[in-house]
Amino acid sequence: MNDAQKLNGVEKNEDLGNSASHDLSNESNESNNSNASYEPLTAVYEHLRHSSDSKELHEFAIKELPDRSDQAGFSRATALLEAVAGNSNTPEEDRVRLATVMPFPNILVKLSQDESSNVRLAVAKNENAKNWLVGRLTKDSCAQVRDAALCNPRTSWKMRLEGAQTNGVNTKTLDYLASLGASEESDDSPVLSAMVRRAVALNPGVSQPTLIALSKDKDSDVSLAASKVLNKS
Numbered sequence: 166m167n168d169a170q171k172l173n174g175v176e177k178n179e180d181l182g183n184s185a186s187h188d189l190s191n192e193s194n195e196s197n198n199s200n201a202s203y204e205p206l207t208a209v210y211e212h213l214r215h216s217s218d219s220k221e222l223h224e225f226a227i228k229e230l231p232d233r234s235d236q237a238g239f240s241r242a243t244a245l246l247e248a249v250a251g252n253s254n255t256p257e258e259d260r261v262r263l264a265t266v267m268p269f270p271n272i273l274v275k276l277s278q279d280e281s282s283n284v285r286l287a288v289a290k291n292e293n294a295k296n297w298l299v300g301r302l303t304k305d306s307c308a309q310v311r312d313a314a315l316c317n318p319r320t321s322w323k324m325r326l327e328g329a330q331t332n333g334v335n336t337k338t339l340d341y342l343a344s345l346g347a348s349e350e351s352d353d354s355p356v357l358s359a360m361v362r363r364a365v366a367l368n369p370g371v372s373q374p375t376l377i378a379l380s381k382d383k384d385s386d387v388s389l390a391a392s393k394v395l396n397k398s
Contacts, residue, residue: 223259225246226255243272246272250267273294286309292317300323331368334370366379
């Protein structure tokens with residue numbers, strides 16, 4: 166065998182060795198990536214909950230959720246979003262967006278307790294929020310949040326009635342409450358909506374035009390209450 170043939174043989178052996186080494190390296194990397202993707206949920210949750218890396222939190226907040234057909238992946242992603250939503254280091258604009266578009270109670274509960282009134286306001290306006298959660302926000306420390314929650318269609322009649330009886334409620338909010346069940350085509354409960362409208366009529370913050378409209382209400386209890394207030398003024 167001449168020197169050229171020997172050299173070719175050595176190079177071929179080295180190529181085979183390099184190829185095998187490369188394959189092993191790839192397998193190792195794939196194994197590491199696989200392990201990372203299946204890192205225990207609790208570990209990732211705690212990491213995101215305490216992370217101070219706003220960029221990391223932002224990227225996770227805007228990441229598209231897996232398809233619902235992937236039940237395990239979908240459940241994992243929504244659970245981790247709860248940690249992101251509850252972390253004040255997540256950019257406020259991302260928390261507001263999540264509060265606006267998310268339908269998941271675990272995420273909205275976290276956001277309803279946010280230190281930013283803008284985030285809580287977005288939850289209060291979210292029509293996918295559960296009625297008990299919206300009801301909680303009708304008692305929020307921020308008047309704007311309270312008013313938004315009272316105007317959310319998901320709010321219970323109990324909370325609407327309490328809102329209509331509360332001093333300091335925004336005039337526009339009282340106007341909205343006064344409109345519930347007022348039309349003949351309304352599907353609202355006749356009894357419950359009338360109780361709310363009567364409470365609005367007796368609220369010191371009700372506007373004059375709304376009070377006049379309530380004095381002509383189809384429900385006699387409402388119209389009588391509004392008329393008495395008008396006669397006193």
